Each structure stands twice: as C-alpha cells, then as structure tokens.
Amino acid sequence: MSDMIDVRFSPSTTQDAGSFRLIELPSELCQLIESTTNAPCHAKPSLCIKGNIAEDAVLCTTDKTYTLRSVVLSNTLLVTTPSRTDPGGTVNVRDRLHEVLELVPSVPKLHKLPVLLKGAQYDEGDEDQRAAFVKYCYNQASSEIQASEAEFQQGLKEKRILVLDGYLRPIVPAHLSTILELILSYTVTLSLSCQAAEVEELVSTLADEHEVPREVSAQIISWFGTVKEGLWEIDIRAVVAEIGLEILRHHKHEPIVESDFLSKWKNKIGDTFEAFVALELLTGNYLRSDDTSGGATLTYFPASGLPTDPAARFTELFLTKQRWKSNDIEPFLLDIAINSKERDKLLLKYARAITAPESTWYTSRVGYNN
Numbered sequence: 001m002s003d004m005i006d007v008r009f010s011p012s013t014t015q016d017a018g019s020f021r022l023i024e025l026p027s028e029l030c031q032l033i034e035s036t037t038n039a040p041c042h043a044k045p046s047l048c049i050k051g052n053i054a055e056d057a058v059l060c061t062t063d064k065t066y067t068l069r070s071v072v073l074s075n076t077l078l079v080t081t082p083s084r085t086d087p088g089g090t091v092n093v094r095d096r097l098h099e100v101l102e103l104v105p106s107v108p109k110l111h112k113l114p115v116l117l118k119g120a121q122y123d124e125g126d127e128d129q130r131a132a133f134v135k136y137c138y139n140q141a142s143s144e145i146q147a148s149e150a151e152f153q154q155g156l157k158e159k160r161i162l163v164l165d166g167y168l169r170p171i172v173p174a175h176l177s178t179i180l181e182l183i184l185s186y187t188v189t190l191s192l193s194c195q196a197a198e199v200e201e202l203v204s205t206l207a208d209e210h211e212v213p214r215e216v217s218a219q220i221i222s223w224f225g226t227v228k229e230g231l232w233e234i235d236i237r238a239v240v241a242e243i244g245l246e247i248l249r250h251h252k253h254e255p256i257v258e259s260d261f262l263s264k265w266k267n268k269i270g271d272t273f274e275a276f277v278a279l280e281l282l283t284g285n286y287l288r289s290d291d292t293s294g295g296a297t298l299t300y301f302p303a304s305g306l307p308t309d310p311a312a313r314f315t316e317l318f319l320t321k322q323r324w325k326s327n328d329i330e331p332f333l334l335d336i337a338i339n340s341k342e343r344d345k346l347l348l349k350y351a352r353a354i355t356a357p358e359s360t361w362y363t364s365r366v367g368y369n370n
Contacts, residue, residue, distance in 0.1 A: 010092035063150035108147030122169035177246035241281035255297035284331030318364035
C-alpha cells in the first residue's frame, strides 16, 4: 500500500499567489548547472535576469543570452512545501502555476549602447577634456545592457568603445582610422613582425610621436588581433577593413565608383598591405550597383544602422531594394538572428523566395512603394 500524503492549502496561499515562477532550462544550461553542483561558489555559473519595465526580460549566463518567454500550461501545477508540524505526511499548497517560462537563445541586446553614449565620443585631443562628456560607466552599462558579460565585452570591441577611467567612450571613426594607419606605418618602419609585434614599442612610439594616450592605443591594439605576453599577433584583415570602412562612410548619400574606392583604400593602406584589400571585408556595410556606364558603384549602407526589430528590418531592406540575392541579404540579418536556422525562419516569415538558375532571390511578402 502506497504512502498517503495530505495536501492542504497553506494559510499563506493568498499571500504567496504569483510569487513563484517555473523556468524550463535548455539542455546545455541544465548540463552546465548539474556539472558544477559540487563546485565551490566561485566556480558556479553566474545567472542574471536583466531588463527594465519596458523591455522583455532576458536571462544571461557568463557568455550567452536567453529571452524569457511565457508558455501557457494545459494543466495547473501546484507549488508545495512540507508542513512544519507534519513534514512527513502533509504538504501545503503555496501557489498554483498556469504557465512556465521558456528560455530561448537570443542575440545580445547591444543596440542601446550608441544611443546611451551620444555625447561621449572620444576624439583627438579629448584627453584634456574628460570632465565635459556625457558619463556612462562600465559597471552601470554592464548591469543594464541585456547581454552576458562575454557578449558585452565583445560588443564594446566591435562597436569600438574605449573604457577610460571606468567610463565608456566610443572613439570617433576618423580618429580610429588615423591611429590604425599610423600603426601599419610603424609596423613597417620599425620592422615589427605581424605575428609578434612588441606592444610596448608601438604604444610608446604613438605616445611620443603623436601624443596618442597609451591606454587608448593599448585598447585599440587589443581590438585588432591577439595580445599575449606583450606580443601582438595582428589581424591585418580587420585593420584593413576598418580603414576601408572609414572611406566608405563618406558615401552614404553619394555613391563612389568601385574602382575609385579600391584605389583610395589601397593608397591609405600602403604598398606593404595593399594585397589584403578586398571588398568582401566590408560585407554588410554597402550596396553595390552595376547599373551605370561608369562602372559599378558603392553606397554606404551598414547593417548596424538598420532597425533591430525583424519586421522593421525587412521593411527597410525591401524599401531600399525590391529584390535581394540570398548572398546579398544574409549579411544584413546576422545581428538579429542567433544562427542560420533562425535567419532562415525570418526569411521564410518576411520574404518570398524565387529560385533562379544563378541564385535564389528574395522579395517582400508585403507590397511597398519605393
């Protein structure tokens, strides 16, 4: 005969109603927690829920972000605790749950950073005017931005945001490009190895010859390669791409002939590194048009400047071009889709595929007037 347990409604049921939430863990997160059950406190995974009242909540681990999504249950779940007076034979119902919170992998919500940091840009000569900028500190941003710590740090790197005296300072693109040009130049003149350039020598040279603060140049160097034991393995392609991007930024409203652009780009890079110049480095930042007798033209069109909401993103894309080749549209979806599977779902939802012998084309499922 099975043991009998009395189920009673706790006197605090009314008070506790709505106090409990049940979260369904994805397999990778469940395995992470189980694998560290007996680990010391400092080695246990860090879980944090972020989001203000106007945002959908997300759960962040040290390196991933999950959107919290409510799923209605067909059956009611009871939250029970043992009775204090009869712990072996009676349980008290504390709450009744009609939904479960599901964790869905999502891209980090870094789009707020440029808005929050308006007025905090760092430019040449700003080292003497640090009290004048809009102040937003690292710790505040890290706690408010809906991203894991690893994703947040990667976001600062990709968005070219310096951390100076604990505050976030986006570097002005033109100034960054100038510093990178100097770095490439000194790499050659100082006969430094691109696989193991001495960071101290570069940082000191930039400070002495061009008054670039050491903390600024050191962070920039860390953005474009790997620093280990004072030696820098330079990501030449990333450096070349950033310099090319700065040239392209001046052609948002006025297209530039592709051959002219490539010529300007190579001139900025110099003979030693011009072989690295390739239009593919700037994928997701331009539109290319062949409809001109003067040759193909390029227009600055960055994915980072498009809406983060998928519906609004596709509206913007199809208002810009009525038809997109698959290879052309995919780079403009990377920052709103966690993976290729999620990207394909978005394309299926918002676009209509047309298969042609040379490529797959996408058009809008909604008619727009250009």
